[in-house]
Amino acid sequence: MQYRMTKLIGKKLITLIMTLFLVSVAAFLAFQIIPGDVVNAILGTEATPEREAKLREELGLNDPPVVRYLHWIGGVLHGDLGRSYRYSKSMNEMLPVAELIGDKLPVTLWLAALAVFFIVVVSIPLGVFWAQGKSHFLDAFLNVLTQSVMAVPSFFLGILVTYLFGMVLKWFQPGGYVSYQKDFAGFLKYLVFPAISVAIPKIAMTARFLRNSMLTEKTSDYVRTAKSKGCTDRQVMYGHVLRNAMMPVVTFLGMIIAEIVAGSIVVEQVFGLPGVGRLLISSISNRDFPVVEILILYITAVVIVVYFLVDLLYRVIDPRIREM
Amino acid sequence: MKEIAAKAMVKIEDLSVHFGETKAVEHVNLTVAPGEILGIVGESGSGKSVTALTLMGLVADSAKMISGRILFEDTVLAESGKPRDKALYRRFQGEQMTMVFQEPMTSLNPTKRVGAQVEEMLLLHTQLTREERYQKVCESFQAVGLKNPEKVYRAYPHQLSGGMRQRAMIAMATILHPKLIVADEPTTALDVTIQNQIIELLRKINQKEKNAMIFITHDLNLARRLCHRIAVMQNGHVVECRGTQEVFADPKEEYTRRLIEAVPSRMKPKIKIQRSNREPVAVVEHLNVYYHDGGGLLSRKSRQQVIRDADFTIYRGEVLGLVGESGCGKSTLSKALLGMNRDIEGEIRHFSTRPQMIFQDPYSSLNPCKTIEWLLTEPLRAAGEIDPAFKMSAADRRAEAHDMLRKVGLDEKYLDRRPSQLSGGQRQRISIGQALITKPGLVIADEPVSALDVTLQAQIMELMRRLQDEMHMAYLFISHDINVVYQMSDRIMVMKDGQIVEQGETEEIFRAPKDPYTQLLLQES
């Protein structure tokens, strides 16, 4: 059993690394086939041919793609993430991507973490409560409410939150931001409202999902068996139904987390948070490909690791899968 | 009988239960005494399960008790006009009365260890310590014939076989020595040999514990073997309720008589056989069939042999029966015969065109979004594309379809209905019509009546025989029920673990079975 589990984790880890490798190749290749010359993009069209040639040499653009890929990925593995085409450190030195990303990562990660926290804390009790089917009216109300919330795009929700809590109620300063290095508590406080904007639609989705899952489980034969033993409704709910109903929800939450990493791109823009998402957007607009490549790798890594963890968790709670 | 009724432990008085418009149970009176096994027999929809679930307080909330009351000893458990008293019920559920369900797989919680699920009984109703509970659960496993109780305790439901799961369910139901055990079709999902072990186990428990038992089944034979008294239900009414011997010796009600007659039995004269000249429609020689499991980019394929060295011939105009328990390879054999399984060794020679198949489940064998007319004309249209002999105009196809509909005993008003608007028996009729409309020489019928009630079973079997007389095709008739096969077949093959262990004339095999497995099958049923 123990051995099988270890072997399985090993196997999954190999797939994980393979996937990352493939994505790195894909990300690298995608930006090699892009029309338009990088050198022109950096220097503009009016630069002298000599300068262009020099830059081309510096960037290693004369090497064949395989060499360039190996050079790039080798650097990434050693912590050298390449240099931005766009931002410079000084006149003649381009800013390393690592430095550019370094202080933006915590913003995005904390935003995602806060949002996930809100989602789990609110949606699970809400879903369980909803599944008890107390009254027909409440059921219909929650149904319409969650449907409506899910129809609100995250950036519009961000704008509504800004307007309501920032401008009308003045609970926070729109556009304000405190660096986490200076004041961590203040930093978190600024992330609360963006995180709420990210979380609200996902809370609705997760609560609906959990509720449906519980209703399905409640019609199972084993629930009838539990009742025939003399279990109270509570004992049936928490002793039997919840665990079975949570299983699909775990997978669902994994997907939600992946969505949040992406969803925060938009919300960072709305609230003006200096996170990875905003950097990604500006890098795409500026065609700053070394940065885009690294950000894609980073987001991929987050998504894959989340799925990996969800998969393990699933095996822990479902004995049927554990065997396989 | 009178004395028992006098000291009845459970009394159901004038019970009526409705689901909205549907009258599931109507004015039912039943009693059970300690030490007695009452059988409730009826076809699907007769209200037998609803009666039991109402008694146990487990019926769905949408059910409404219109009249009557339920007494357990001197306590009124439920009474019409009063809401269900869940707290009162919980004092009895588990401790005084327990239930064994039909599907042991789904009736156990898939993510809890079997031991913990049985132990929950003790947690809910006793003050035993942890060690005592463990001890007691293991003892109860032993008592129901589960070897290796520690292992069963730790197992999850999916790790046990169907028979073991049902034993665990029975252990759960008996661990607190309840006064009443309700068993709702506890053996229907199991193979014949296992079925008998479970029946014996229930009988043993009843004799030892002297508790009252209600045994619900659609199978008259089973009820006859286990029950002291039998209540026959039809459309929500109890039509007859007497001692088992009396019911069988002298059924009072017309319906009971029909039910008894419909049960396929070796006692009754067989449907007459007319053997034509021995002209083969299909010859199978040294057939091995393999089954593939998995096989993707990363996983290795596993190849399992399912059928070993099958050798037989099917002749025109005969019914060849194939009998065996689930998983013995009956369906695989039929698929190989139809060319649906390609990984085979040996030889299959067909001497007729387009063999067809009739499936077990009339609900999944008809395309749900098509009309009956479409369903009956489509085979002709498809045949016309392959075989010029079947080329005909759309009007001719429709005429043939109408003709076939009459042959299977339905009239034209069904033509523009869809399968969902038909009953199970009607669907099976359409299904037969669809298989026969292209006049195949061989029809494989895979458990064609197993999903149907006994009275319907008899009708469908008769229809199949009648159509054979008209159309002279051969049937390969597959069933797990040796009595059904006996009724239908001219010759029989018995299959076990992928091998045909015995084949021969039906009468001969039933008179003098040679193979030990055939003997066992005949004994058990």
Next chain:
Amino acid sequence: MGKLQRIMKKLHNKSPYFWIGLFMSSVAVVWAVLGFFWTPCSTTAMSAAERFQAPSWGHLFGTDNFGRDIFSRVMKGASTTVLVGLLVVLFSGGFGVLIGALTGYFGGILDELVMRFVDAVNGFPSILLALVMISVLGSGRHNLILSLGIVFTPSFIRIVRSEFIRLRDADYISRARLMGVKKIRILFVHILPNILSTFSVSVMIGFNNAILAESGMSYLGIGVLPPDASLGNMLSDAQGYLMRAPWYAMAPGLTIVWIVLGFSLLSEGIRRNAGEVRGL
């Protein structure tokens, strides 16, 4: 029972979700189609004198920072958004049915490969993938439709494929094979009609997702670009004047909510009618 009566009875049994959803989505579609041909005021005419007017009878939703009529611009924007959503769904739904049907029914190595790819893509947030595609292809309406179409195809493949796998071993399909029905007919005449209700629900959900993705990307400035009106880029403009003219942001935002909510209620109504409550 006559045919008409049966249809009436069928309609009568529909849930209120169906009716409300049908109402909201039809209003949205009619409005968007109308906006494609006609708007009450010009969508581009600017007027310094009429800047930031609050909603009135002359300008139902008020005017923006250039004095343009927001109602007209929202109409135009809705028609762009709905058109993009429709084309994306046509593209991805069409390819989804084709590829999903073939891989699901036939299986084999091709199916295995396609599914590896689909799983990999499906795991990723769609907006991120679309961003990457856009950054490779460049911004603009056509590239937006193409990239969203490609990004949404895998989820349709997955749904259609799993339905085909479920049905390919159904008894009635085995029977069609026995009858000698041609494969192409089995796929599209015997199986396809049976998945239509599932498929129509996923088309509506896909349409909603496409609308949300489109407006999100236009908001970020990499989808539909000005001067083309799109609900997303209107919101992006409006955000700067939130204090001064809150109606400027509310109009396009609530329009998106209306469209998306209409279709999700409609799909829920259809699903309830089919008698299935699973997943979302």
